[in-house]
Amino acid sequence: MKRGLLFPGAVVVAAAIGLAMVRGAARAGTAEDYYPKRAWGSLEGGQMNTSLLVFRDLNRNGVYDLGDRPMSRVAVELERPNGSTIMRLTNAGGFANFRMSVTQRDFEVVDPGHYAFRVVPPPGYSVTTGNASQESDYVVSPGSPGDMIAKTTTHPVGLAADLTISGAVAAGSRVSLTGPGGVGAAAKIGPDGRFSAAVAPGEWLIDFSAGGATERRHVVVGAAPVVLSAFPGKGRPAVEPLPVEHVVGFDDLMTSPGVFEIPSGYGGLNWYNLVAMHQRFTDGPGYTNTTMSGEFIAYNSSGHPAQVFSDKPFDFAGAYFGAGWDDAEGETLVLEAWRGDELAYEDQLALSANGPVYFAADYRHITRLEIRTQHYWQAAIDDFAYRTGR
Structure with a gap:
């Protein structure tokens, strides 16, 4: 081929491009062409969620408010006009979503009528x-995202x-509880030495006695059940609590929604195999449900x-604990605290992905705390409280 000659197909391509340019320039577009208005009245053929929000009512006031x-x-059932019932679990944002569409018949809400x-x-x-329990009528509305709307929308549901205050004691022990305003609560001790008493929010005194040994604990009941460390039923050396109180919530370690190994020196303590992350970084519902302050949480x-x-003694006052994953519902948390090479405290408690318990440890003058689970599932941890010397 001589220089300057086109290959045969190039003529066709050039002609096509030229024709397209001529056609493209046939007329200028108008604003109506570029910004068309919707022709209302026909079915959209799309979809929209109809949802219900479930929230943790931390202040127990029956209102979805700040905090x-x-x-x-959380399981949310939807009864449809044909009498059938379906269930959806709430997501990390607390919403149970049901897909709504007139044309997509495999969705959950497809027919007008009464829904509960x-x-x-x-x-x-x-x-x-x-x-x-809440009810609403749904009607067809052509042109809306799902071609159907609810006559009334749902309201948030608080849980x-x-x-309770619970714990474990030695055989033959007695437990008495005194709450706000001097109100007492009964604590029935089972054959296995465990007890539990229904309580109200506020400050509580718990008195233990067995064989001449006595011990008094002070706890503040807030938004979660409280589990006390075990009462051994024998006198322990009197050890005064250290004076300086601390609480770490892991929010000051990072600013992005990722995962961060907790470094030694954080809060003046050393940390091993504990990770902090944003509560919604994974799909585990227990991380969201265990978070009590801020947006970040820790786990093993x-x-x-x-x-x-x-190296210096510290007191482990307590922390919120939950199971990170719903597959680990009922997992056993094992805590052991050491003074040098001496095992000073040991406790076990059950974990749930539905929400935390506050473990009121009051482990005093320890040098090492081990946190593990019996079946090697992740334990979610928030608001780790401890005391140090001046």
Whole structure:
């Protein structure tokens, strides 16, 4: 081929381009062409969620207000006009979503008529807002995103944990509880030495006695049930609590929604195999439900044992604990605290992905705390409280 000659196909391509340019320039567009208005009245053929929000009513006032948090993994039923019932779990944002469409018939809400929602709280939780059951009529509305709308929308449903103080004592022990205003609460001790008493929010004194040994604990009951460290039933050397109180919530370690190994020196303590992350970084509902302050939470990495330790003695006051994943519902948390090479404290408690318990440890003058789970699932941890010397 000589220089300057086109290959045969190039003529066709050039002609096509020229024709397109001529056609493209046939007329100028108008604003109506570029910004068309919707022709209302026909079916959209799309979809829209109809939803119900479930939240943790942390102040137990029956109102969704500042400070309350979404509650993940709560069952919400929807009864449809044909009498059938379907269930969806709330997501990390607290919403149970039901897909709505007139044309997409495999969705959950497809026919006009009367629908009824019902929130089914997990064990140990109660509705605070008085609206666990709600109803609404749905009508066809061509042109809306799902071609259907609700005549009335749902209202948020608040749940709160049933508050208790529980623990374990040695055989033959007695337990008495005194709450706000001097009100007492009965604590029935089972054959296994465990006890539990229903309580109200506020400050409580718990008195233990067995064989001449006595011990008094002071706890503040807030938004979660309280589990006390074990009473051994024998006198322990009197050890005064250290004077300087600290609480770490892991929010000051990072600013992005990722995962961050907690470094030694954080809060003046050393940390091993504990990771901090944003509560919604994974799909585990327990991370969202255990978070009590801020947006970040800690857990034992890969479910393996973790440690908090220091060359100088510290007191482990307590922390919120939950199960990170719903597959680990009922997992056993094992805590051991050491003074040098001497095991000073040991406790076990059950974990839930539905929400935390506050473990009131009051482990005094320890140098190492080991945190592990019996079946190697991740334990979610928030608001780790401890005391140090001056």
